[in-house]
Amino acid sequence: MSLIHLSVWDLALASGLVLLLAALSWRLHLGVERQVLIAALRSTVQLMLIGLVLKQLFAQTHLALIGLMVLVMLSVASWEVRSRQKHCYRGMWGYGIGALSLFVSSFSVTLLALMVIIRVNPWYQPQYMIPLLGMMLGNTMSGVAIALDHLTRQAREARGCIEARLLLGATWEEAITGIRRDALRSGLIPIVNAMAAAGLVSLPGMMTGQILAGSPPLEAAKYQLLIMFLISAGTGLGTVAAVWIGSQRLFDERQRLRLDRLA
């Protein structure tokens, strides 16, 4: 099997389908045609750009350049976590909690994969590192965002119950424990579902890509498994870190519930 190159014409044909969708939306007064077109345009520009950047990056294996790329990925991911919160933390915390937990989880798991499992040499070889880290960040980001959103929403709704427990002499950890558990669970459900449905309902995106690009299916499946395990570990770690820091930030040194720290 060999890789079949896509021509501009092939892509134009596929994009025609998106135009059709936009036309349909306009005809049926769904009002999403603008968003569809803008999103399609954005993804075109972003992916072409990243293709160009990666081409340069792969050709050089320069640590500083890779570091810069990684930094950009991390900041965009933390920004995304923040913007998905209905009531995000005020000040630097809104950004910082996401950034810190993403950093700790995605980086440690990616490093482990590169140095111990795949054993790339040098470990920062971008052809392995950037896609791996991208997958990790993308998935961990969703887990962290969902869990934090759940935590802050629930804390606002259950203010009376939390304070009632504090008033009866509970510590802040006792008062928030149920909400914290729910938040963790909600952050982990997507990846657990994805693992359970993998292969039966849908072929995961990465595996599909590898097969289309000519890899033997069994090799593709093995890589997919590796990624899934890494992603669940990373998501778990990141979600735990975010909920831990986030719930601590909800209380102050006198163990008062500080909802004024949320926007």
Place this chain on the structure above:
Amino acid sequence: MAGLRLEGLSTALLRDVHLTLAAGERLFLSGASGSGKSLLLRAIADLDPHRGEVWLDDIPRSRLPPPEWRRRVGLLPSESYWWAKTVGEHWPASTTHLKPERLLNMLGFDTDVCGWPITRLSTGERQRLALARLLLNQPQALLLDEATAHLDPVNRSRVETVLEDYGNICNAALLWVSHDPEQRARLGGRRLVIRKNRLEPEI
């Protein structure tokens, strides 16, 4: 046993409150709604950020861990909240050796109330059970935010009796926010009112 002393307490609505309650003393606090009565009680229980210090006898609040302080100075909010399914799950864990039967009887409940689901309780029942829940902690001072607001006359006098007994037997200071002028006059004790962001004697 335990007196309560506020020293320069400032909330969003009241500034620089100095107030001393002797052990076993009862003090009624009234004032228009929104005048800051509940905020004052919340500040004493250390539930909101504020300035000032509170003393329980000769122990300053800042010396005690917050959970310990809140167990000793018990606040009964005007609205009660319940987080578990049944009533019994809300009793404090540290006092399970203490039998709640007598207290529950005095408040007009049978002991089987412990197994009742929370959803079955009326507002008045919740209010009385919230008081039971608080007293099982054996607080040394009590802050009551309209403890009898949702009660019929029979249950109101039950609650009043329980609180009077508790104040007398445990010699606890009672800071009682009450909207009911008859209640304030009937039970007796010092009376203060909040007017224009100040604490004044009620005339």
